[in-house]
Amino acid sequence: MAQRHLIIGGGTAGINAIRTIREEERERSEIALVAAERPYSRMVLPYYLDRSIAESHVYTATPRVLADWGVTSRIGRRATALDTQAGVCTLDDGTTLEYDDCLIATGSSAVRAPVPGADGRAVHSFWTLEEARAVLAGIRPRSHVVLVGAGFIAFTILNSILSLGARLTIVEVAPRILPRMIDDTGAGLVARWLADHGVTVRTGVTLTRIEDAKGGKRLVFASGAPLACDLVIMATGITTNLEWLQGSGVGVNRGVVVDEHLRSSVPSVYAAGDVAEGRDRISGEAAVHAIEPTAQEHGRVAGANMAGKDVRYRGSVLINIVEVCHLDVASFGAWDDPKAEAASGLMADRPAYRKLLWRGDRLTGAIILGPSSDIWTTNDVGMLKGLVQSGVALGRFKAHLMAQPFDVKPAFIASRTTSRLLDETILGRPAKAPGDTPVAV
Amino acid sequence: MRVLAIHPEKCTGCLRCELACSYVQTGEFQPAKSVIRVSPFEGHTSYAPYTCTQCAEGWCMTACPVGAITINAAGAKDVLDDRCVGCKLCTIACPYGTMFYDPGTRKAFKCNLCGGAPACAEACPTAAITYEETWTGDWLGDFAHERTARILEIR
Numbered sequence: 001m002a003q004r005h006l007i008i009g010g011g012t013a014g015i016n017a018i019r020t021i022r023e024e025e026r027e028r029s030e031i032a033l034v035a036a037e038r039p040y041s042r043m044v045l046p047y048y049l050d051r052s053i054a055e056s057h058v059y060t061a062t063p064r065v066l067a068d069w070g071v072t073s074r075i076g077r078r079a080t081a082l083d084t085q086a087g088v089c090t091l092d093d094g095t096t097l098e099y100d101d102c103l104i105a106t107g108s109s110a111v112r113a114p115v116p117g118a119d120g121r122a123v124h125s126f127w128t129l130e131e132a133r134a135v136l137a138g139i140r141p142r143s144h145v146v147l148v149g150a151g152f153i154a155f156t157i158l159n160s161i162l163s164l165g166a167r168l169t170i171v172e173v174a175p176r177i178l179p180r181m182i183d184d185t186g187a188g189l190v191a192r193w194l195a196d197h198g199v200t201v202r203t204g205v206t207l208t209r210i211e212d213a214k215g216g217k218r219l220v221f222a223s224g225a226p227l228a229c230d231l232v233i234m235a236t237g238i239t240t241n242l243e244w245l246q247g248s249g250v251g252v253n254r255g256v257v258v259d260e261h262l263r264s265s266v267p268s269v270y271a272a273g274d275v276a277e278g279r280d281r282i283s284g285e286a287a288v289h290a291i292e293p294t295a296q297e298h299g300r301v302a303g304a305n306m307a308g309k310d311v312r313y314r315g316s317v318l319i320n321i322v323e324v325c326h327l328d329v330a331s332f333g334a335w336d337d338p339k340a341e342a343a344s345g346l347m348a349d350r351p352a353y354r355k356l357l358w359r360g361d362r363l364t365g366a367i368i369l370g371p372s373s374d375i376w377t378t379n380d381v382g383m384l385k386g387l388v389q390s391g392v393a394l395g396r397f398k399a400h401l402m403a404q405p406f407d408v409k410p411a412f413i414a415s416r417t418t419s420r421l422l423d424e425t426i427l428g429r430p431a432k433a434p435g436d437t438p439v440a441v
Numbered sequence: 442m443r444v445l446a447i448h449p450e451k452c453t454g455c456l457r458c459e460l461a462c463s464y465v466q467t468g469e470f471q472p473a474k475s476v477i478r479v480s481p482f483e484g485h486t487s488y489a490p491y492t493c494t495q496c497a498e499g500w501c502m503t504a505c506p507v508g509a510i511t512i513n514a515a516g517a518k519d520v521l522d523d524r525c526v527g528c529k530l531c532t533i534a535c536p537y538g539t540m541f542y543d544p545g546t547r548k549a550f551k552c553n554l555c556g557g558a559p560a561c562a563e564a565c566p567t568a569a570i571t572y573e574e575t576w577t578g579d580w581l582g583d584f585a586h587e588r589t590a591r592i593l594e595i596r
Binding site: 012041043044046047052053057058060292293296297300319320321323326328330332372373375378379380381382383385386389390396397408409410411412413414415416417418419421422424425426429430431433434435436 | 473478480482489491494496497498499502503504505506507508510511512524526527528529530532533534535536537538539540541542544547577578579580581582583585586588589590
């Protein structure tokens, strides 16, 4: 009998796992997919919101593609329980699916600030495609939009809201913006840049309730003047979708704890993406990295192992980039490591900032901020990622980079970073192009 | 497959490769949009061009959330403009710094080996860039190491 794989979750991790199983398996297996929504890329929703792409562009695996891959899909269903002894998954319609091995890729969900009115009219999250549709339908030119929360998720849709012709105010409970993505200096530069681009930012304010007001909404704070607006978007964090695993026997900490094969405490159960607690490549410690590249790499490694390969994962590198009104803001690895040695550079004539963090002569983290139109901004983001990812010993080039953090390229090349990187692949073989995955005959 | 082999000791820093690249890729002589870039070493006494190695992992390709980066007939990773949304994820996923973003078109761009007839190799007057059937490698590492180390010593 063919091996039966069950993929629970149709996001980046789940779809990459399915592709990789088909690429790696020796004998054709059965694959079932349970997904609450049609598979799409959350990463590109901001571009759907600003109307630069059609809704059809967001889908990653259409029904046709899933059929070509020979996947039995249960779209619109959620898993509610996992019996790991029997190898049975129960869905929210009461039906069950048997499996030989399964992948937990149930991702995470948006969380709203727990205040009265948070679930009221014209208050949205921006996490799912359905929520994106609702926000798009609710914004008019000259609408006043308030973003509650100044984290990475909020910043990914900032440009889109502005490009729809809306006025934007950001309110944040913390004393500064982007607290989990860049340091104080970088955040200060972004805050000034936003002010120059007509975006109002109010930090250190505690939202207490959201009321209906004449024709709109009113936000009330613990102190300070209330704020009137037309539409509220809550970007107040995400939570890992783990609760359905209670009683399953699958070991859970901040996420499903997985080993270097992406296998959980139950050998027939794997986990990948936002829901998995894997290895942080830089610190070597367990971490949940709720980012697209980690979901993609986790999904591929899990898929290869489910297909019978022995692929070990070296861990994920935390990488984030967001563009704020043509200002690129990115961070890599252990950018907030308090024990690291740090050097930074700030250009006097433009919003350009670098911070490099070191353990010994290895770069373990970096922050980079600069205008998107500066060639070296996009040139150097990749090289900084390469230095952090490869952990190449920089030796005497460390002193050079400490003194001149904007001069990354000579140090990157002269440290032979390329030769360190060239042999590295996630699956131990060249990656296949999208569309080159074997299909059912 | 055929790759761009770089022979840094032959480079004179004339920048013809950048002009040719930008012209073929964008229709304009605009080195700022070239995807092969010449760097100076040893205080501008030597130069070498640097570009995508078409690495086996294809970090840009695997990172793309919408499958907008594929492998073209020449074996190069290539951006499909009508699929790319401009999210820049590829620019931070590529560990070599050879993935670029054009704020004008809001698209990522990179070396696609000009589909099999690379303009940089054609334009190079000293054969510092050749297009040949060979293993790709770290063409500049040893060259740059020696020259950069000498400069650090003088300082």
